[in-house]
Amino acid sequence: MSGPDISVVIPAYNEEDSIEECLRQTSSVLDSIGLSYEICVVDDASSDRTFARLKGIRKNLPQLRALRLRTNRGQSAALDAGFRHAAGNVVVTMDADLQNDPADIPKLLAATEEYDVVCGVRKNRRDNLVRRGSSRIANCVRNRLTNENIQDVGCSLRAMKREFLVRLKLYDGMHRFLPTLLKMEGAKVTEIPVNHRPRRRGKTKYNIRNRLFRGVRDLIAVRWMRRRWIRYEVEEEI
């Protein structure tokens, strides 16, 4: 049996107040495109009623698939679980908190005609000054040290061909390096501007400590991976 055209993967950790509206907006955009789809929400062991909400929503949204992880393992783990369950040819990722705008999905999908991976760039970023400032520095350092030119690795809204995603072995924190890892797998990557909205409900799961310091260690790891990546072509075979 072949999968749907599109799988939307949404990691959610304590997003009981956003998830319903997030799924309503997402399914209404996807219904308007006319392609087959599934929405796979990965509940990263929320301690609130996120999963109970998902069970309720599923009654009216058969395209919804929901997984619940046993313990909270972080955004990369939740994405990985989603990628393994996703059956669509193109996988779209976004956050559960409505900061990404599902209205951008058709634009991302259109760009997958030409590219394997399409990453959103948050144009009018609606986070506080400290977050915006630290992201700017982090993007700059990350690009320098990994010899990259990705403008906004923190934007979760992306569309990626599944054939490239299934090749990845993710580690904790690696969601910030997905474009780089996918390029290493040979994907043709582009970036397009997307909308960004303030978080109105629930709380951010990140702060300077768990973003900056961990990010630096992850950066060193990815730099090493890039340098030691094995590239070769078989020239002849008899």
Ligand code: UDP
């Ligand atoms: N998230 C998750 N597990 C975690 C932390 C975050 O699944 O341990 C999800 C979270 O629910 C949200 C997305 O990852 O859907 C991004 O998190 P958040 O909005 O807190 O990040 P920010 O937008 O503040 O960078």
Ligand code: MG
């Ligand atoms: Mg957010």
